[in-house]
Amino acid sequence: MEQSKSVLIMGGSGQAGAGAAAVLRRWYPTLPLTIAARDLDRAQQVADELGAATAVTIDLQRSDLGLSTDHSYSAVVAALWDNRLHGLRYAQRRGLPYLSISSGLVEIAPEVVAGAQRADAAPILVASHFCAGLVVLAALDSARDFDRIDTIRIGAVLDESDIGGPAGIADLQRWSEVTSAGLVRRDSIFTWVDGPDAQAGVASVDGTVLPGQSIAVLDVPSLALATGAPNVRFDFAVGESAGRRRGEPVSAEVRIDIEGTDPTGAPLTTSRYVAHPAGQRPWTALGVALGVERLLGLRGEPVAPGIHTPEALLDPVYVVERMAEIGTTFETV
Structure with a gap:
């Protein structure tokens, strides 16, 4: 066209x-x-x-x-x-x-x-x-082999030097002022979590675990409603990425864990890292x-x-x- x-x-x-x-x-x-x-x-x-x-x-x-x-x-x-x-x-x-x-x-x-x-x-x-919905789409791609999905858990690492330009920084500051709570889906109920319940370790691609927490992000309802998964959580950590620890440019890293059953009814789990060597901007x-x-x-x-x-x-x-x-x-x- x-x-x-x-x-x-x-x-x-x-x-x-x-x-x-x-x-x-x-x-x-x-x-x-x-x-x-x-x-x-x-x-x-x-x-x-x-x-x-x-x-x-x-x-x-x-x-x-x-x-x-x-x-x-x-x-x-x-x-x-x-x-x-x-x-x-x-x-x-x-x-x-x-x-x-x-x-x-x-x-x-x-x-x-x-x-x-x-x-x-x-x-x-x-x-x-x-990342404008790319993590949701990558998770849905990982979910294609499932007949039923019980749990989706996303863990994202954003390098502290890769937050973005002035507009991106302003967005993060504005959102943090509105709420520090995270949104999860638990037993089919969308629930706000705060304090210790919101805290979680987020594993980087090299095995390093960064302190993170559940955040209020649209990815949670998008994934929950697209898949029917009764349990969905998105944890987010800001810190040193695996790329920078190797002395290379900052990297963006997302771990996608899905649990459920395959078309035969047998239990099925999958875990996949999605990463980019130039950070979240691309x-x-x-x-x-x-x-x-x-x-x-x-x-x-x-x-x-x-x-x-x-x-x-x-x-x-x-x-x-x-x-x-x-x-x-x-x-x-």
């Missing part, structure tokens, strides 16, 4: 936005992209490196985003925190697909309500999961790019208006293939 209108990437000069734009450019050399940021010089630098891209300034305090009425777009990506939801409203008024990654589980209510109130306006992809960029590709109809059927999550739109097998292409390793333990 040929695209003549440009994808508007709000926060396009940041790590997630610029990274996603670079992935889209590799896949679709002629896809028009608009890099929107508060600093026009930074946006122009990203646009120049991409080619077939333009740079604009953006004002999140204005309902029209401060954009010229002479331009029209094919989709809107919020690769930053838009606390007034002007980007979402801008997309809805124009019937454009919209993707966001910075709302988090504790902040998605306004997006969901806005989408429900105008359910026929355009598709909204809520992708404020860890995953987040890929997650955003996959969402844009799907929303634009560049792959798959047209997306219906309404609220969507990554696992509702993306094929786990395809996502894992794309993850491997960018250097992700998968190791069964």
Whole structure:
């Protein structure tokens, strides 16, 4: 499907936005992209490196985003925190697909309500999961051999020097101020956990165990509802990654443990490490790019208006293939 209108990437000069734009450019050399940021010089630098891209300034305090009425777009990506939801409203008024990654589980209510109130306006992809939903898709890929899933446990390690740029750091700070509790599914009940109940050790790929805790992340309800698993938990640790301990660049590491039964009813368990030698940034960029590709109809059927999550739109097998292409390793333990 040929695209003549440009994808508007709000926060396009940041790590997630610029990274996603670079992935889209590799896949679709002629896809028009608009890099929107508060600093026009930074946006122009990203646009120049991409080619077939333009740079604009953006004002999140204005309902029209401060954009010229002479331009029209094919989709809107919020690769930053838009606390007034002007980007979402801008997309809805124009019937454009919209993707966001910075709302988090504790902040998605306004997006969901806005989408429900105008359910026929355009598709909204809520992708404020860890790494824009890639861990959920990798877990669903690991779950393909199960007939019934009883437990899913995710353990993610984020290097302390790989938290992200200013926008990513601001997101983490904002979420931590809202709640220190984690969300788990236990015996089919979504439950908030805090204190010792939230604490957990998270094993790195080299066997080092880092202190971590359960967090309030969209991955938990996404995995629980996609698989029917009555027990789901996502533990998160920030510390020195295995890559940095080896004297190499920071790495991103996720362990996926699944328990259940196979099609014969026999017990089945699987454990897999998913890792990237360049940290979480390539995953987040890929997650955003996959969402844009799907929303634009560049792959798959047209997306219906309404609220969507990554696992509702993306094929786990395809996502894992794309993850491997960018250097992700998968190791069964």
